[in-house]
Amino acid sequence: xxxxxxxxxxxxxxxxxxxxxxxxxxxxxxxxxxxxxxxxxxxxxxxxxxxxxxxxxxxxxxxxxxxxxxxxxxxxxxxxxxxxxxxxxxxxxxxxxxxxxxxxxxxxxxxxxxxxxxxxxxxxxxxxxxxxxxxxxxxxxxxxxxxxxxxxxxxx
Amino acid sequence: xxxxxxxxxxxxxxxxxxxxxxxxxxxxxxxxxxxxxxxxxxxxxxxxxxxxxxxxxxxxxxxxxxxxxxxxxxxxxxxxxxxxxxxxxxxxxxxxxxxxxxxxxxxxxxxxxxxxxxxxxxxxxxxxxxxxxxxxxxxxxxxxxxxxxxxxxxxxxxxxxxxxxxxxxxxxxxxxxxxxxxxxxxxxxxxxxxxxxxxxxxxxxxxxxxxxxxxxxxxxxxxxxxxxxxxxxxxxxxxxxxxxxxxxxxxxxxxxxxxxxxxxxxxxxxxxxxxxxxxxxxxxxxxxxxxxxxxxxxxxxxxxxxxxxxxxxxxxxxxxxxxxxxxxxxxxxxxxxxxxxxxxxxxxxxxxxxxxxxxxxxxxxxxxxxxxxxxxxxxxxxxxxxxxxxxxxxxxxxxxxxxx
Numbered sequence: 001x002x003x004x005x006x007x008x009x010x011x012x013x014x015x016x017x018x019x020x021x022x023x024x025x026x027x028x029x030x031x032x033x034x035x036x037x038x039x040x041x042x043x044x045x046x047x048x049x050x051x052x053x054x055x056x057x058x059x060x061x062x063x064x065x066x067x068x069x070x071x072x073x074x075x076x077x078x079x080x081x082x083x084x085x086x087x088x089x090x091x092x093x094x095x096x097x098x099x100x101x102x103x104x105x106x107x108x109x110x111x112x113x114x115x116x117x118x119x120x121x122x123x124x125x126x127x128x129x130x131x132x133x134x135x136x137x138x139x140x141x142x143x144x145x146x147x148x149x150x151x152x153x154x155x156x
Numbered sequence: 157x158x159x160x161x162x163x164x165x166x167x168x169x170x171x172x173x174x175x176x177x178x179x180x181x182x183x184x185x186x187x188x189x190x191x192x193x194x195x196x197x198x199x200x201x202x203x204x205x206x207x208x209x210x211x212x213x214x215x216x217x218x219x220x221x222x223x224x225x226x227x228x229x230x231x232x233x234x235x236x237x238x239x240x241x242x243x244x245x246x247x248x249x250x251x252x253x254x255x256x257x258x259x260x261x262x263x264x265x266x267x268x269x270x271x272x273x274x275x276x277x278x279x280x281x282x283x284x285x286x287x288x289x290x291x292x293x294x295x296x297x298x299x300x301x302x303x304x305x306x307x308x309x310x311x312x313x314x315x316x317x318x319x320x321x322x323x324x325x326x327x328x329x330x331x332x333x334x335x336x337x338x339x340x341x342x343x344x345x346x347x348x349x350x351x352x353x354x355x356x357x358x359x360x361x362x363x364x365x366x367x368x369x370x371x372x373x374x375x376x377x378x379x380x381x382x383x384x385x386x387x388x389x390x391x392x393x394x395x396x397x398x399x400x401x402x403x404x405x406x407x408x409x410x411x412x413x414x415x416x417x418x419x420x421x422x423x424x425x426x427x428x429x430x431x432x433x434x435x436x437x438x439x440x441x442x443x444x445x446x447x448x449x450x451x452x453x454x455x456x457x458x459x460x461x462x463x464x465x466x467x468x469x470x471x472x473x474x475x476x477x478x479x480x481x482x483x484x485x486x487x488x489x490x491x492x493x494x495x496x497x498x499x500x501x502x503x504x505x506x507x508x509x510x511x512x513x514x515x516x517x518x519x520x521x522x523x524x525x526x527x528x529x530x531x532x533x534x535x536x537x538x539x540x541x542x543x544x545x546x547x548x549x550x551x552x553x554x555x556x557x558x559x560x
Contacts, residue, residue, distance in 0.1 A: 013333050013420070017526040022506040025185060026215070026223050028192060040528040059334030059367060063526060064505070065269040067189055067285035085337055087367055089269055093285035137172055139299060149287045153197045153294065 003079050003100065004116040005053045007126065009109035012057025014041065016090065019061065019069040033068045034075035050077030053117065055109040055126075057083060060101075061090025070094035070101075080117055082107060082124060095140050098148035103134040119144075157396040159305040160372045161340045164261055164280040169304045169401075176297045178262035178279075181209040182289050183249045184216070185507075186267035188226050189286030191233045194293055203296030205238035211252050215508050216244035216500035237293070247473025247499035250274065250443040254357055255475060256386025260375035260393055265292055270443050270523065272363040275340075276356035277383070278375035278393045283364065303340040303369045304401035306331070310347030312409040317557040319453070320355035321445055321521065321540035324362045325414045327406060329424030336368030343373050344395055347408045353382040354449040361444045362523050365421045413555050415519070416538035419527040427543050427555040437466040437518040438548040439530075440541060441497070442504045445521035446472030448479050450541045455485035457545035457559050458492035464551030467494040468510045470502035494548070506530045519547050 018041045020033050038045040054073065060083035061069060070093050073081065080100040084107075094101040102117060104124045116125040117133075119141075124131045136144065146152035159169070167173040182190050187210050194202075202208065210230065218224035227244075234241045242252055249266060250273040258264050260278035265271065271283035284298070292298050308327060341363050343356070351359070356373045363371030373379070374393040383390050413427040440446070440454050451471060469489050471477035477499055480486040490496060503510030504522045512518055512531025519537045520530065521544050530536050539547070542556035549559075 015524075015526045017506075017524075017529045021528060021532075023532075025507065026220065026226075028188065028226070040532075059337060062333060062367060063269065063364075063524060065186060065267060065271075065283045065285050067186070067287060085334060087334075088338055088369060089283050089285055092288060096285060096287040137301075139172070149291055150193055150196045153199075153291060 010056040015063035016069040033072035037072040053115040062087040096149040182267035184212040185214040190289040193287040193290035199294040202293040208239040211249035251472035272370040273361040275370040275372040276360040307400040309345035320358040331366040336366035341371040418535040433553040436516040439520040441470030442522040463548040470497040
């Protein structure tokens with residue numbers, strides 16, 4: 001399966017407070033998180049994420065363990081997040097909620113340009129250049145393929 | 157020869173292992189989501205409910221009917237599941253786990269990023285998200301990638317006006333916000349051995365601020381004496397001659413009071429570079445610096461004086477608050493004009509009372525100064541308890557040198 005969408009370029013060290021602020025966590029309603037995703041970074045982003053591939057810098061998702069962060073990104077419609085490195089809890093959380101996260105170095109990001117990802121073959125294509133991605137562990141691939149840890153567990 | 161993480165997890169760095177989780181915990185924030193995920197997994201009963209703690213600290217006591225309802229739901233779920241619940245007023249999860257619930261050599265997982273705190277006992281203690289926590293409830297175990305380890309050797313003695321917080325801010329400044337990603341930090345050396353348990357907890361608490369999976373101290377005499385208070389008799393752990401992925405040496409004698417400048421934890425500067433910056437609020441507390449030793453140090457500086465700006469002090473647990481009441485330091489803190497809040501996270505993550513207004517500036521003893529975290533449009537500096545106390549008395553950023 002390949003994923004493809006226009007890039008949304010973000011900086012490095014995007015913390016989970018920037019992804020979804022603490023003041024929106026007093027609910028279980030995922031649409032609230034989707035509506036306010038990245039609000040403190042750029043309040044116009046939330047409405048533009050449908051079908052996009054987020055391309056971030058190093059240490060994406062640093063900070064808190066709030067799982068609402070990858071859920072907010074997924075619910076806002078982004079189809080994947082690419083970064084040279086991720087904060088480990090965010091990375092694990094994203095896989096667990098079925099949001100593809102891809103570790104890939106050397107990508108030059110240009111807002112709106114098409115990014116294509118092949119998880120099976122292990123590459124990302126952007127600006128005509130193909131970059132290898134760091135493979136997920138077998139179990140993480142299985143969890144992601146199942147759509148997250150809850151469906152993975154139910155199928156077990 | 158192994159690092160402490162390799163020894164506890166039972167595999168070399170870089171490998172994946174499955175491990176039984178000796179202690180698992182969640183708070184009122186992550187616990188609600190974990191409950192939702194657990195229900196969706198369709199599991200009838202948790203595997204090892206006797207190992208699970210639920211601790212209400214993020215919104216304690218509940219601030220709206222909406223959060224009170226969520227807390228009620230989790231309370232009922234927790235009782236049915238057979239978990240141990242500490243309700244509002246008990247304190248911060250990491251502090252309660254530090255009060256005799258974590259032992260050296262254990263695998264400890266909390267649904268909160270600062271779960272690295274209890275690595276101070278020589279446990280492998282780390283944070284996960286809510287769905288991982290639900291799977292741990294269901295299965296009693298989880299997977300880990302065994303981390304590489306950065307060794308931080310502390311030598312020498314801290315000057316009187318510096319404390320553990322200055323060490324950890326300095327180290328975070330050196331390593332950077334992503335310098336420890338996927339790795340563990342081990343603190344060794346005579347300077348580490350000389351630190352109190354409270355100081356060690358402060359250091360390990362902030363391991364995640366440079367991306368690390370956990371921070372660890374080897375269990376020694378200090379650990380044994382501390383845990384003996386809670387009725388535990390534990391073995392010491394000795395470091396082995398091992399290979400670290402990076403080694404840092406920090407001479408504590410060179411330490412000076414430092415602060416993290418908005419909005420990055422790793423932007424660390426001497427307090428004196430910011431002397432005179434006006435403050436609207438000082439906040440003392442959190443899983444980083446809300447322990448008895450911290451309150452005692454704070455009281456020692458504000459005693460007999462009067463704070464010159466809004467100052468909020470939040471003990472990290474009921475036991476700490478009670479001890480501070482019994483020894484009289486709480487009365488001294490109140491007499492100096494501070495407001496004392498109920499044990500819990502307080503304003504740290506901007507969800508509860510004590511948050512900042514737009515354009516306000518604060519100094520906090522917490523662990524994160526991310527943009528808008530403690531109040532939209534506010535700026536806040538992170539510093540030690542002594543820096544917070546000296547600054548509160550003046551209403552502006554002030555070095556504690558000379559205040560002690």
